[in-house]
Amino acid sequence: MKHLHRPAWIGVALALFTALTPALADSTATVGGPVNKGLVGVGRIPAAQRDKFGETFGSGSGMAIDTSSWTRDAGTYKGSLWLLPDRGYNVAGTTDYRPRLNTIGIEFTPAAAGAAGQEQTEVKATLTDTMLLTDDKGADATGLDPLSDVRAAAGDMPMLPAATNGKLALDNEAIVRLPDGSMFISDEYGPNIYRFSAQGRLLSATQPPAALVPMRKGAPNFSSDNPGPGAAEPDPKDPETGRQNNQGLEGTAMTPDGKFLIAVLQSATREDGGDSGSTRQNTRALVYDASDLAHLKLAHEYVVPLPVFKDAKGKTKVAAQSEIVALSDTSFLMLTRDSGNGQGVKGDSSLLRQVFVVDVSAATDIAGSPFDAADKPVAPKGVLDPSVMPARLTPFIDINDNAQLNRFGLHNGAPNDHNNLSEKWEAMSLASVLDPQQPDDYFLFVANDNDFLAQDGFQVGAPYKVDDGANVDTMFLVYQVTLPGLARK
Numbered sequence: 134m135k136h137l138h139r140p141a142w143i144g145v146a147l148a149l150f151t152a153l154t155p156a157l158a159d160s161t162a163t164v165g166g167p168v169n170k171g172l173v174g175v176g177r178i179p180a181a182q183r184d185k186f187g188e189t190f191g192s193g194s195g196m197a198i199d200t201s202s203w204t205r206d207a208g209t210y211k212g213s214l215w216l217l218p219d220r221g222y223n224v225a226g227t228t229d230y231r232p233r234l235n236t237i238g239i240e241f242t243p244a245a246a247g248a249a250g251q252e253q254t255e256v257k258a259t260l261t262d263t264m265l266l267t268d269d270k271g272a273d274a275t276g277l278d279p280l281s282d283v284r285a286a287a288g289d290m291p292m293l294p295a296a297t298n299g300k301l302a303l304d305n306e307a308i309v310r311l312p313d314g315s316m317f318i319s320d321e322y323g324p325n326i327y328r329f330s331a332q333g334r335l336l337s338a339t340q341p342p343a344a345l346v347p348m349r350k351g352a353p354n355f356s357s358d359n360p361g362p363g364a365a366e367p368d369p370k371d372p373e374t375g376r377q378n379n380q381g382l383e384g385t386a387m388t389p390d391g392k393f394l395i396a397v398l399q400s401a402t403r404e405d406g407g408d409s410g411s412t413r414q415n416t417r418a419l420v421y422d423a424s425d426l427a428h429l430k431l432a433h434e435y436v437v438p439l440p441v442f443k444d445a446k447g448k449t450k451v452a453a454q455s456e457i458v459a460l461s462d463t464s465f466l467m468l469t470r471d472s473g474n475g476q477g478v479k480g481d482s483s484l485l486r487q488v489f490v491v492d493v494s495a496a497t498d499i500a501g502s503p504f505d506a507a508d509k510p511v512a513p514k515g516v517l518d519p520s521v522m523p524a525r526l527t528p529f530i531d532i533n534d535n536a537q538l539n540r541f542g543l544h545n546g547a548p549n550d551h552n553n554l555s556e557k558w559e560a561m562s563l564a565s566v567l568d569p570q571q572p573d574d575y576f577l578f579v580a581n582d583n584d585f586l587a588q589d590g591f592q593v594g595a596p597y598k599v600d601d602g603a604n605v606d607t608m609f610l611v612y613q614v615t616l617p618g619l620a621r622k
Contacts, residue, residue: 166617167490169530172537173243173576174611176256180587180604184235185263189590191218192607193560193580195307195318195385195456198239205567210241213261214562214578216607217318220276220304221592222585226361228593229296230276232303234316234333236262241611243576244540251541256609266318268301269335275300279322279355280367289427291340294322294355297364301335302355303327306559307385307456309394311426319396321381322355326396328426339429341382341419342505344402347375374507377407383559384457386465387423389622393462394421394429397437400453404510411449412515414439418493418524420462420500434500435493436511436523440469442485452485455559458577460619463494466529468561468579475549475556477586477603482546486532486558488579493524530612532558532579555605557582565620566613572620577612581605 182190195217203212214237221230240257268274269290279294279302286292294302304321311317314331323346326339340346346353349372356367357378371378376398383399398416406412420433440452452469459465467489474480499521504511511518532554533545543552560580568574586605590597 167529168615170613170615171246172541172610173246173613174241174255174609175251175253175541175543176241176258176609177253178237178258178260178607180583180606181589182260182607183591184233184260186233186265188592189222189585189587190235190260190607191221191585192216192583194219194305194582196560196562196578196580197308197310197316198562198564198578199310200564203564203567208242210239210564210567210576212239212564213237214239215308215310216560216580217305217308218585219306219582222590222597223359224362224597226364227276227278227359228361229298229300230593232266232274232276232305234264234266234308235260236264241576243611243613246613247540249540253541253543256611258607258609264333266303266305266329266333267335271334273300274303276304277302277361278357278359278364280360280364281354281356283353283355289337291325291338292353293325293338304357304381306381306383307396309385309387311387315426317385317387317394319382319385321376321379321383321399322357324376324381324398326382326385326394326421326429337427339421341396342431342434343507344374344404344505344509345376345398345417346507347372348507349373371408372403374404375402377401377403377413380407380453383453383455384467386457386459388459388462389619390462392423393432393459394423395419395457395459395465396421397454397457397467399455400439400451401512401515402510404507405512406515409515410451412451413453414441414451414515415512415517415523416454418491431500433493433498434505435496435498436517436521437467437491437493438523438526440485440487440489440526442471444471444484452487455557456561457491458561458563460490460616461622464490464492466561466577467491467526468558470558472556476551476553477584477605478556481549481553483533483554483556486545486554487528488530488532488561488577489526490529491524491526495522496524497521530577530614532610551604555581555583555608557584571615573615573617575614575616575619577614579610579612581608583607
């Protein structure tokens with residue numbers, strides 16, 4: 134592989150990797166070139182927000198800032214971003230929620246670096262539009278679990294997950310918006326990469342290598358074991374090979390030069406140790422040649438080791454990845470997190486929410502190898518094949534850093550109240566600081582997925598109220614970062 138855009142700081146990052154661990158990383162330190170200058174803004178959209186269709190607003194499974202709209206006037210920035218919800222509120226399983234995309238107007242006035250006593254109002258976010266996503270015939274799609282139904286391949290379209298009502302089943306997780314308004318969206322059911330028009334109509338779809346396609350009893354089966362009310366569970370509950378339930382293509386990003394689309398599986402496939410929360414660390418990054426948007430071609434594929442940590446009971450756990458932002462064709466930012474901790478769920482203290490710099494420049498390219506088949510795991514029982522060199526991870530931003538959070542009245546840990554970070558942080562996007570004196574400085578927006586947790590919820594024609602009084606706002610955390618060389622790509 135020709136590595137076209139390997140920044141000089143990556144080499145330094147590799148040298149530092151062995152000296153840095155997530156537990157020891159300073160959240161405001163320089164990490165081999167990129168610099169985290171700290172948290173500079175917070176904002177909220179209330180849990181009670183309704184979207185354009187009158188349904189409870191679901192938030193950041195994926196996010197893309199419209200950089201063409203991004204402007205600066207003195208110390209205030211304005212623009213818009215797209216915020217992608219997933220498959221809707223799970224009442225007693227999945228529902229016939231129509232997939233959609235929300236447009237958010239942003240006004241951002243960053244706080245001074247290190248300043249305390251901030252009020253969580255630096256980001257003013259306003260819903261301006263909601264657009265439905267439809268199938269290639271213009272018919273409604275759905276968030277319902279596809280159970281055992283498959284829409285047969287036809288023409289250029291591969292086989293696709295289908296719900297029992299015949300609708301295309303989508304559990305959207307990441308978005309890449311293209312200059313013409315069209316977009317790539319990756320999902321968990323397939324796990325597929327879909328291309329939609331600017332109006333939200335499906336144009337094409339890309340299926341991953343066979344190693345990632347969920348199989349039950351020798352046949353493709355896209356169920357995530359979240360059946361709708363009255364529906365039977367899949368048999369067996371878990372796929373035998375392929376992506377684990379609810380562990381699809383959680384992160385997708387276009388390289389700055391527009392030549393490659395990178396998609397990363399949330400955690401390891403079943404055959405690569407993904408059948409256990411303690412052995413699922415060896416996930417995969419798929420790098421597609423995007424020269425023909427309608428026909429993505431797998432160009433490269435790498436093993437990405439996810440961070441491993443001990444939970445409160447001393448058990449080994451693996452933090453799944455939730456989002457990526459591409460820095461070049463060989464490096465990207467990756468957001469990782471634990472589960473079950475934060476506002477809206479029982480646990481109060483998250484043990485790991487962290488952004489890493491991932492470098493694949495020295496990793497083994499396994500695209501087109503026997504490892505792309507379901508019967509040739511690259512990491513059986515979680516042990517990586519010795520012939521394969523994985524990507525390298527360098528800690529960058531510790532989202533759980535209470536020294537930073539406390540400046541804005543936030544915290545990680547007890548009390549599990551409105552100012553405790555919610556469980557799922559799943560969206561990231563970059564916008565320039567627009568300062569000629571700091572051309573490599575950016576604002577990294579990070580957003581949560583609020584899981585539609587509200588006390589006055591309304592969806593698919595029916596009201597709902599979340600147990601335990603949970604009311605989880607959509608939240609934005611904004612960090613100022615320096616990414617050397619990115620502005621010149």
